[in-house]
Amino acid sequence: MADDWGWTRRLWSQILINFVIPQVPLTVPKDQKVVAVGIVRMLVQSQAMCKLEFASTW
Amino acid sequence: MIGSDSDPVLIWLPLRVYSLRVSSSGTNAGTAHFVGPERISVDPSLLVNTCRLAAKGKCAWPGQVVEGILSQGLCTAGGDWAVHSDSCCGPTTADPVKGKRRMGVRASAGRCPEHTSVRRCAAAIPSSPEQNCRQNLRQYFPAVIVSLLSRVQTSKTDKFVYHFVYFLTFVMGVNVNGLSPDYLIEIVEQIQGG
Numbered sequence: 744m745a746d747d748w749g750w751t752r753r754l755w756s757q758i759l760i761n762f763v764i765p766q767v768p769l770t771v772p773k774d775q776k777v778v779a780v781g782i783v784r785m786l787v788q789s790q791a792m793c794k795l796e797f798a799s800t801w
Numbered sequence: 802m803i804g805s806d807s808d809p810v811l812i813w814l815p816l817r818v819y820s821l822r823v824s825s826s827g828t829n830a831g832t833a834h835f836v837g838p839e840r841i842s843v844d845p846s847l848l849v850n851t852c853r854l855a856a857k858g859k860c861a862w863p864g865q866v867v868e869g870i871l872s873q874g875l876c877t878a879g880g881d882w883a884v885h886s887d888s889c890c891g892p893t894t895a896d897p898v899k900g901k902r903r904m905g906v907r908a909s910a911g912r913c914p915e916h917t918s919v920r921r922c923a924a925a926i927p928s929s930p931e932q933n934c935r936q937n938l939r940q941y942f943p944a945v946i947v948s949l950l951s952r953v954q955t956s957k958t959d960k961f962v963y964h965f966v967y968f969l970t971f972v973m974g975v976n977v978n979g980l981s982p983d984y985l986i987e988i989v990e991q992i993q994g995g
Binding site: 754755758762763766767769770774777778779780781782783784785788789790791792 | 950953962963965966967969970971972973974981982983986987989990992993
């Protein structure tokens with residue numbers, strides 16, 4: 744079970760590091776509002792993002 | 802989702818509370834009755850007809866679907882319709898039909914005579930829309946994420962990655978009860994865990 748959890752956290756942080764974060768600066772102005780709201784909600788309103796495993800992605 | 806002919810189809814009604822029972826000898830005969838405060842089971846044949854209405858843009862939300870069922874039945878079946886909507890805050894099991902009406906269903910559908918305030922009716926519904934949205938979406942959302950991730954792994958294009966990220970941030974950012982960053986992260990965790 745512990746291994747599974749470790750995997751999952753790695754998966755989400757991998758998605759963040761490999762896809763989401765590099766794409767944010769490339770967002771065209773038309774989509775910037777949606778992306779900004781999503782990122783801000785992820786950082787501000789998410790309990791899961793406060794876990795230690797995601798600290799590196801901040 | 803319209804299942805097999807024998808299974809009743811559950812529709813979630815957000816605010817209005819209906820309790821209607823349809824007995825008819827027409828071609829579109831069917832029954833629609835409460836199985837819970839917020840769910841209504843509908844005969845699939847009625848729902849198919851109503852979905853045709855919805856496809857024409859006449860129904861936009863589940864309450865209207867039920868109204869569409871009513872109007873559809875009124876138009877074609879012409880049977881004996883009995884509707885009572887006065888049990889909104891009480892138990893809503895299958896109970897004897899109270900206010901019998903004929904051909905006047907549509908006017909009374911969705912109204913709550915004793916509690917005209919819609920908010921009070923909504924407060925009487927125990928399970929919140931948030932939970933319902935989560936439960937309904939949970940069937941499909943992991944599969945969507947998995948297929949998107951597999952596409953990302955196999956044949957990645959810049960445009961796909963861009964819109965994938967756009968989708969993820971949209972899910973995290975959209976202001977719908979039940980859709981939150983926590984939900985998305987939980988789904989991703991679930992994929993890997995299962």
